[in-house]
Amino acid sequence: MRYPSWERFQRIKLYQAPRGIVDTLPGEMACWRFIEQKAASISALYGFERIDTPTFEETGLFVHSVGEETDIVTKEMYTFDDRSSKSMTLRPEGTAPVCRAYLEHGMGNLPQPVKLYYLAAIFRYERPQAGRLREFHQFGCETIGDADPALDAEIIDLAWQFCKGLGLAKLELKLNSIGCKKCRPAFVAALKDYYRQHADKLCRDCKLRLERNTLRLLDCKQDTCQPLAQEAPRNRDFLCPDCAAHFSRLQHYLEILGLPFRLDDRLVRGLDYYTRTVFEIQPEGGGAQSTIAGGGRYDDLIETLGGKPTPAVGFASGIERLILNLKKEAVAIPQLPAPAVFIASLGEAAREKAMGLAASLRQRGFAALGPLDRSLKAQMRLANTLGVRYTVIIGEDEVKAKTVQLREMATARQQTVPMAEIEHIIITGGLASL
Numbered sequence: 001m002r003y004p005s006w007e008r009f010q011r012i013k014l015y016q017a018p019r020g021i022v023d024t025l026p027g028e029m030a031c032w033r034f035i036e037q038k039a040a041s042i043s044a045l046y047g048f049e050r051i052d053t054p055t056f057e058e059t060g061l062f063v064h065s066v067g068e069e070t071d072i073v074t075k076e077m078y079t080f081d082d083r084s085s086k087s088m089t090l091r092p093e094g095t096a097p098v099c100r101a102y103l104e105h106g107m108g109n110l111p112q113p114v115k116l117y118y119l120a121a122i123f124r125y126e127r128p129q130a131g132r133l134r135e136f137h138q139f140g141c142e143t144i145g146d147a148d149p150a151l152d153a154e155i156i157d158l159a160w161q162f163c164k165g166l167g168l169a170k171l172e173l174k175l176n177s178i179g180c181k182k183c184r185p186a187f188v189a190a191l192k193d194y195y196r197q198h199a200d201k202l203c204r205d206c207k208l209r210l211e212r213n214t215l216r217l218l219d220c221k222q223d224t225c226q227p228l229a230q231e232a233p234r235n236r237d238f239l240c241p242d243c244a245a246h247f248s249r250l251q252h253y254l255e256i257l258g259l260p261f262r263l264d265d266r267l268v269r270g271l272d273y274y275t276r277t278v279f280e281i282q283p284e285g286g287g288a289q290s291t292i293a294g295g296g297r298y299d300d301l302i303e304t305l306g307g308k309p310t311p312a313v314g315f316a317s318g319i320e321r322l323i324l325n326l327k328k329e330a331v332a333i334p335q336l337p338a339p340a341v342f343i344a345s346l347g348e349a350a351r352e353k354a355m356g357l358a359a360s361l362r363q364r365g366f367a368a369l370g371p372l373d374r375s376l377k378a379q380m381r382l383a384n385t386l387g388v389r390y391t392v393i394i395g396e397d398e399v400k401a402k403t404v405q406l407r408e409m410a411t412a413r414q415q416t417v418p419m420a421e422i423e424h425i426i427i428t429g430g431l432a433s434l
Helices: 006-011 026-045 059-066 071-076 095-104 149-165 184-196 204-212 214-219 226-230 241-257 319-328 348-363 376-386 396-401 419-427
Strands: 056-058 079-081 087-090 114-123 135-144 171-177 261-263 275-283 293-297 312-318 341-345 390-394 403-408 413-418
Touching: 026 114, 026 135, 026 149, 026 319, 056 059, 056 095, 059 071, 059 087, 059 095, 095 114, 095 135, 095 312, 135 149, 135 319, 149 171, 149 241, 149 275, 149 293, 149 312, 171 241, 184 204, 184 214, 204 214, 214 226, 241 275, 275 312, 312 319, 341 348, 341 376, 348 390, 348 396, 348 419, 376 390, 390 396, 390 419, 396 403, 403 419, 413 419
Parallel strands: 171 261, 341 390
Antiparallel strands: 056 087, 079 087, 114 135, 135 312, 171 275, 275 293, 293 312, 390 403, 403 413
């Protein structure tokens, strides 16, 4: 067999994951499964059903819902033309696709509100950093079809209990109301008047936001802009009577639920579809860049997408950021169960018996590994590394005697048992059943 020269070998391209895209390896899966199972179980407690939407949608869905002047649309979307020259975009957020599905499948005819949750990959072209990737994953919940502030409180409570249920202890809940399309224009006008007086102090992005996406001025993370935001007009001073009453009732409901919220006049969120309630859950002292869950009300989005006026509220939580915070707080994560049995063999006749036993155990729902064409010592070492509960050993003598050696790995206790009874013994409790 001819092998390539070292020089040619060096020229062979070693493919790697794209920048900002990472592999999730088997050793990391326990934490992912832990979060996903918590998400599913708490969603069920609050009456939410799962929905899965496509990985990509027509570009217009996100332009019209998220907002033409948002950073997501102008800078971060992965957009491409398909073979029919239609513009498609990899999902940059989860709410708009759920609302599209709500309309497309006539969910407005179902009893309202409709409660849906999702676990989805999200794609944004951002500068990669800890907790911010170009492909990341979200758990999100959407309540569509009712304007009651009690549903805002329920969504916030769900998000809070989800984070707490994972074991995260050092959290802050921030809350604000950004008004509605009736009262927000006056607030936006006041913001523009204020910031125009300080335009020379704004960062480059905020100079563009001043005319195109004014509310985002309050959310800028640049050191030069943050002092200006502190002195900016407060949106709560511009709320119409309906929005003020909604916000007051929401705070009352959160107090009933015992949630420790803090009002934050600078909290606006980054998507144009938000109305009234916005909230974020952050690690204590972490700031908005470390937000692990956030959302709010979006009463105009369904109508924007072509439906009748339909109030809605929801939130999303980034799984990668949750994992970072679980590690930071040293939360103990339940490990995935190891395979129950490893079957070691020595000799061809024993190998055949071992293969048959492994297949039979799997059919009965027991994870069984082996046999492998290695020395008995190497097989036993592997069984110990894998953390199996039992190892079944079959050699030539066992084949002749129609027996096996059953070893309990945690105690090193080992006993000879009839081959015909080994499955029943494993299933009913191993050596403890003898």
